[in-house]
Amino acid sequence: MINTDTISRDASSQSDISKMKPSNDGSFNRAASSFRQTVAPDGRFKPEAGRYHLYVSYACPWATRTLIMRSLKGLQDIIPVTVVSPRMGVHGWPFGDVDVFPGADPDPLYKSRHIKDLYLKADPAYSGRFTVPVLWDTKYQTIVNNESSEIIRIFNTAFNDLLPPQRAQLDFYPEALRKEIDALNEWIYPNINNGVYRAGFATTQEAYEKAVVEVFEALDKVEKILQDKDYLVRNQLTEADIRLWVTIIRFDPVYVGHFKCNFRTIRSGYPAINTWMKKLYWKNDAFKSATNFDHIKTHYYWSHPQINANRIVPLGPIPNIEPL
Ligand SMILES: N[C@@H](CCC(=O)N[C@@H](CS)C(=O)NCC(=O)O)C(=O)O
Numbered sequence: 164m165i166n167t168d169t170i171s172r173d174a175s176s177q178s179d180i181s182k183m184k185p186s187n188d189g190s191f192n193r194a195a196s197s198f199r200q201t202v203a204p205d206g207r208f209k210p211e212a213g214r215y216h217l218y219v220s221y222a223c224p225w226a227t228r229t230l231i232m233r234s235l236k237g238l239q240d241i242i243p244v245t246v247v248s249p250r251m252g253v254h255g256w257p258f259g260d261v262d263v264f265p266g267a268d269p270d271p272l273y274k275s276r277h278i279k280d281l282y283l284k285a286d287p288a289y290s291g292r293f294t295v296p297v298l299w300d301t302k303y304q305t306i307v308n309n310e311s312s313e314i315i316r317i318f319n320t321a322f323n324d325l326l327p328p329q330r331a332q333l334d335f336y337p338e339a340l341r342k343e344i345d346a347l348n349e350w351i352y353p354n355i356n357n358g359v360y361r362a363g364f365a366t367t368q369e370a371y372e373k374a375v376v377e378v379f380e381a382l383d384k385v386e387k388i389l390q391d392k393d394y395l396v397r398n399q400l401t402e403a404d405i406r407l408w409v410t411i412i413r414f415d416p417v418y419v420g421h422f423k424c425n426f427r428t429i430r431s432g433y434p435a436i437n438t439w440m441k442k443l444y445w446k447n448d449a450f451k452s453a454t455n456f457d458h459i460k461t462h463y464y465w466s467h468p469q470i471n472a473n474r475i476v477p478l479g480p481i482p483n484i485e486p487l
Contacts, residue, residue, distance in 0.1 A: 178255035178279050178293050181469045189367025190374070191360055196310035197291045202321040208300055208307050210322045212241045215307065216272060217314075218281065218297040220256060221455035222249040222462030224356065224409035225311035226296040231405050232315040234449035237330040241322055245270060247278060247295065249462035255279045255293040266455055272301060281306065312348075315402055335402045343396045347403045354381035356410045363422025363470065371423065379426045382433060389435040393442060404443065411440045412454055415480050417463045421470065430485055437485070445487045456483040 176182055186192055202208045202215070217233065219226035233242060248262035256278040259267030275281055279293040285305040298307045298314050308314050316336060323331040336344060354377045361374035385407065388395060395403045410418075411429055418424040429437050443450045460483075464476040 174279060174283070174293075175253060177289075177291065178277070179253045180251065180255075180467060181253075183364075185364065185366045185370075189365055189370040191364035191370075193357055193360065194291055196294070196308075196313075197289065198285070198306040198309045199313060200307045201313070202307060202317050204324075207303070210325060211302075212325055213243070214300065214302055215242050216299040216301060217242050217244045218247065218270075218278060218295055218299060219244060220247045220249060220251075220295045220462065221266065221453070221458035223295050224413060225294075227409040227453050228311045228405055229296045229298075229314045229318065230453035231409070231449050232318040232335065232402075234452060235335065235400075235405075236318055236322070236333060237326060238318055238322055241325055242318075243271075245272075246458075249458040249465070251462060251466035256295060264458075264461070266458060272299070312406070315405065319402070335400065335405065337399075337401070340396050340399065340401055344401050344403045347395055348406060350381060351385070351403070351407050354378060355385070355407065359410060359414070359418040359422045359424050362424050363418070363467075375424055375426070378424050382427075382436065386433045386435050389439050391435075393439065400447075404439075408440060408443055408450065411436060412444065412450075412484070413459055413463075416456060416460055416483050420477060421463045421467070428480075430480075441485060441487050444484055 200208055202210050204210060217229060219230055221227065230244065233239065233244065245268045246259070246266060247256040248259050248264040248267040250257065250262050250264065254277045258270045258275060258277065260269035261276045273280070273284070277293070278295060278297065281297060281299065282289045282293050294309060296311050296314055297309050298317070299305070300307050308317065319335050358374055358378040358381065362371055362378055365371035365374055392398070394400050395407065414424070414429045419428055427433065429440065444454065445451065460476050464471050465474045468474065
């Protein structure tokens with residue numbers, strides 16, 4: 164009998180990032196996520212404690228958004244989490260028993276070897292990339308959603324009826340601030356969150372230069388917004404902070420070197436952004452507990468041999484984040 168769980172078609176073009184094709188002009192284009200369902204009382208995926216499972220990498224900024232929101236909302240007991248190894252190889256993200264790494268876990272649900280096994284279990288014909296985060300449904304054994312910007316909105320509200328009132332009332336995308344949050348997300352995502360990847364994965368000088376200039380122009384803009392302020396929107400922690408923060412915390416340790424975003428560092432070039440980043444890290448455990456610099460640095464420098472052929476992981480910066 165053929166076991167379709169273990170024998171899968173050749174999906175190496177989807178799992179091996181070093182085989183990823185750039186576009187004709189050398190620029191990096193991120194593919195859209197494929198699983199876009201939500202959790203709702205009247206839908207297929209109902210809010211239930213213990214039913215959903217979150218698969219993440221500590222290295223991945225998009226996955227880290229979901230970890231931060233999960234902690235802020237106090238969803239730890241409702242949605243368990245599994246962390247993959249940061250060394251993403253030809254089969255994509257391996258679990259912690261396949262590639263032993265401190266802080267990485269085996270898959271507790273199916274003993275999968277790689278994240279790709281979950282995608283192919285959910286849809287054997289899946290043709291996209293095998294990305295984290297993955298919000299998995301144990302009832303129908305499928306992926307609810309693999310788009311972090313949507314998972315954080317699901318976490319923000321969908322489980323409120325299962326939470327104590329002081330957590331349920333926390334809203335990081337409040338109606339009254341949505342316009343301002345959306346307006347920030349609209350340029351911060353392409354120019355900063357994805358901008359660093361566009362710089363780092365560019366395969367022509369022109370595509371790199373365009374991207375890196377856009378990254379620093381956008382950082383200059385953020386620096387002005389954060390003058391004497393603790394948060395991006397009014398004086399309130401919102402998803403706009405979470406979405407930007409995951410990129411800024413990786414900036415000096417990784418993006419300055421690995422992605423060649425080296426006009427300035429955050430610590431020496433952007434005092435307001437640096438203070439905002441440090442306050443969230445040192446004063447709010449949802450941010451600190453979602454950050455693992457060993458996973459972050461190892462992942463990027465190890466997993467992209469097309470950029471860093473010898474997989475040397477730099478020791479600096481020292482420290483990875485400065486004290487407050
Ligand atoms: N749009 C997705 C992007 C997720 C994503 O690209 N994750 C990267 C890690 S940072 C990944 O898993 N890449 C694996 C690959 O492309 O093979 C989201 O925001 O959730």
